[in-house]
Amino acid sequence: MSINVFQLLETVLSDSVVKTMATRYGLTSDFTRKVAGAAAPAIMAAIMNRGTTPEGARSLFSTIMSSDANPLIGKQLPELLMSTAGLGQLEATGRELLQKATGANVGALADALAAQTGAPQSTAFSLAGVVGAAIIGILKQHFTASQGFVGQLPTLLGHQLPSVNASLTDHLASAIGLGSAAAFAGSIMSRLKDVAAHLDHPQPVVRPVPASVPLQTVAGSTPPIAGEKRGHHWLWWLLAALALIVAFFALRSCQHDEAATQNAEQPASASTMAPGAVAASDAAQADSASAPAAASGALASGAVVSGTVAAASDAAPAPTQDTHLSFTVDKSGVPTITATVGTQAENTQLIDALTKQFGDGKFTANVNVDAATKPAEWLAHLDGLLPLMALPGAEVKIDGTHVELSGAAADAKAGWLDKLKTLFGSGFDIGVFNAQKAVADATQSFRDAVKGLFATDSSCAGADVAKVLNLQVVNFKTGSSIVPASAADDLRQSARALIACSKRGQPVSLEVAGYSDNVGDKAANLALSKQRAFAVRTYLASQGVSLGRLAAQGYGDANPVDSNDTESGRFRNRRIEFVAK
Structure with a gap:
């Protein structure tokens, strides 16, 4: 049994919900629905694309079924919109889920969404999080209610293609790394069909579905999405059995050898940080016994x-x-x-x-x-x-x-x-x-220095602010562009400092620049440095900094600040650098 995610999304984003969101964002209801309507097919396309490899599908399913995903969002959303804290938490959770589920850069998606619809960047950024949380919640509610498994995911995703094709533009498809909309539409079904043969298709356990499933939500507990009736358990199982039979015969012709195992990512080397640099692990690391x-x-x-x-x-x-x-x-x-x-x-x-x-x-x-x-x-x-x-x-x-x-x-x-x-x-x-000591020393230096930015007579000159922000450390995991929890406090302080300057009528414009060392594939390092720069920009925006004041760019191994001959040098070269604009 499958679902139409877009129809359920229309139910979740009812007229009253859209009206409330429009009031929150200072927009008209029609314009709010327009922005949300443009975000939904792009988000679903990114989710579909992630499900086209066995590992991607398993990771996607794990994210959908994680405790952060909220299957009750359908009836909970009006309640969340009533408070600024609730809405902010929903937006942040939605963006984090999208990053984990799709691997796409939410900041880049929001920029493209703003350019296509004319919405303010901050609004597009916020709505992308809300729509993402809703879609992931709808998927979790479906798999929870039907006791679904990862093997059913490719078929369900394939059923969303007509709705995606109807609205996905080349601009949004390109922003999330899919190329053109036509190229995506022309290949996605065959790729989903291929991967289905490599996923588990367990026999269902015959037991009644409980009347309610206690699951962690963003805040509080409210009724599920569709307010469905819970009786006639035998009917649920009949439908599930029929769906399993149909899936079996549809997929048995798709047997293919699984793609060669992807190169395992090598561990990042330890590295050092001097004040003025922000560390980040690279896309690929050389064996510790190998020289450049x-x-x-x-x-x-x-x-x-x-x-x-x-x-x-x-x-x-x-x-x-x-x-x-x-x-x-x-x-x-x-x-x-x-x-x-x-x-x-x-x-x-x-x-x-x-x-x-x-x-x-x-x-x-x-x-x-x-x-x-x-x-x-x-x-x-x-x-x-x-x-x-x-x-x-x-x-x-x-x-x-x-x-x-x-x-x-x-x-x-x-x-x-x-x-x-x-x-x-x-x-x-x-x-x-x-x-660890180098990071701790640099972090202490930043926390001592950032206090000065909150003084009423402190300088909001871009170069002065950037100098302080460049003392902090964003120590990404190897190959990851997700901002680590260890950097969250310092980035929140950075956002507070930037907001304080804006409130004093002295807004600061910065470029978030990402750099790598020279170890590993040059193109991969360049791409990852850009993803990390956008991730930091996105995080600062989530804390209230205007996206219009933040640019992001990746430069790979260009402009090294130290020799790449040693671990400490490579560590200093792997950095996020704030540059006054």
Whole structure:
């Protein structure tokens, strides 16, 4: 037994409900229904698209049946609209459900919805959440009442295609990653049919459906969507059995081999954060024992040694810049070294030692000579470092007298931490990179600084506000663009600061820029950096910041703020950066 989601949605969004929403959003009822009517087919198309792979269908079904989805929303919606808190919670829950169910960017959908209908961006953003919560609630109510299972999902989704085709535009289809509306319509049924053969189709357990099913809702408890009668349990089971038989014969011709298992996402490497950067895990991470592709590429063509000598005038000032050395070692033990030293003599000493240890053409060195750089004290201990430069997977960064180990160099069993402490002595600060501590330090810096933005005499200049916001950390999970709970408090404080400036008549316009490191597929990193930027923009808007004041863009591995040779450098490069507009 299937349903027409769009017909049920019209029942949920009754004239009285739409009128109440219109009053809340300051629109006419006709215009509110127009925006909701444009959002519904786009949302359903995104849901259908997610159900075209076995894993996608299972994830979608899990989201539909999750505790966040509200099967009672049909009669609960008028009650939720009566309070600002209830409506806000509904909108936020709906957007979160859509993100989990579809993988589509709700912020991008809202932008396209606003452009197509002429609605304010904030209104389109809010209504997308309400419509999303309603559709997911309708689906959960159906599967709960019929005791449905994931194998029935493709057929149910396919039944929604005529309604989707009637209203889905190319603009909205493109915004949610479906290409054109025609392309989506031409392929979706065959894809849903293919996936159905790979999903479970259990025999129903013969027992009566309970008169009511206690389920967690957004707030409170109210009657279910359609106010249906609960008698005649035998009729429910007859209809369910008939639906199962029909589905069996319809799908048995669709047997196909399941698509090759997708490449498993590699774990994110630990990383560090200095104040002024926002961390995020990348789309794909290299094995901890692998060096960046640049090292192996350089090996194939022989060692590359570059040195640029900065001319120093007779009256050059005293050096003020810390010397730098970082290296990473590939699987075969070939190192790639990056360094900044103050004199040509130091450059020569480093290159000669590397050549003696590894042989000509068996390492890559990129050395910059800058007269403003202080003497390289680590050169006195270079002989003790050279064996570590041959350890596959080792990563070391030295800035002045601070030495940081990561990768294989940080392995406690190898004992390099203690060896280097003995080698360098008490004049050097030597440690293993700790991502949790780095994040905690940066978060504390942000929370100390953001307090100043709430003072009545604080600056609302875009550059000043962005400087403070860039102290916080948004530490995304590997491959995810869902804002982590650990970042929620700081982003809420950021939203409060932006709203405070607006109330003082000094609104701030910002671009939310997403960046990645250089590890993994370049195109995938670029796409994920954009998704994360939109996710942060969406979250700030959900806290009351005007969408019109926030732009979002992803830049992939462009504009690195640190070397990608070490974990800490990659961590700093994976960031969300706020830029004043």
